[in-house]
Amino acid sequence: MAPREYCKMISRSKPGPGDGGNTGSWRVLRPIIDLEKCIPVKTGKKSCFTCWLYCPDCVVTKTIPPTIDLTYCKGCGICAEECPADAIEMVDEATEIVKEK
Numbered sequence: 001m002a003p004r005e006y007c008k009m010i011s012r013s014k015p016g017p018g019d020g021g022n023t024g025s026w027r028v029l030r031p032i033i034d035l036e037k038c039i040p041v042k043t044g045k046k047s048c049f050t051c052w053l054y055c056p057d058c059v060v061t062k063t064i065p066p067t068i069d070l071t072y073c074k075g076c077g078i079c080a081e082e083c084p085a086d087a088i089e090m091v092d093e094a095t096e097i098v099k100e101k
Helices: 039-043 050-054 078-082 093-100
Strands: 029-033 088-092
Touching (some): 029 093, 050 078, 088 093
16 A cells, blocks of 8 residues: 655644734623732742643733733633633623723
8 A cells, every 4th residue: 555645734824913803892701910919029030920831812911920921812721721810810801891981
């Protein structure tokens, strides 16, 4: 039997904010980071960043303190679920919009 030639395709793209478009406008829950609980902020070292690692939309920055780009955040809650310090809380988007006004 002759060897088969298969198409070897790989992705060379890198994910980044906005790959899915401006999705923050239809978010129902908003992530809020409690900086007093956040491990990188408390230690002053680039440690943890589990929220950055697990964010499927790459909207969490790997800075001290970490920030979330709400323009592209879908509000999936993965960052809050994975945070080992429980520093991220998902709150109702409508409540936060009223507070901002």
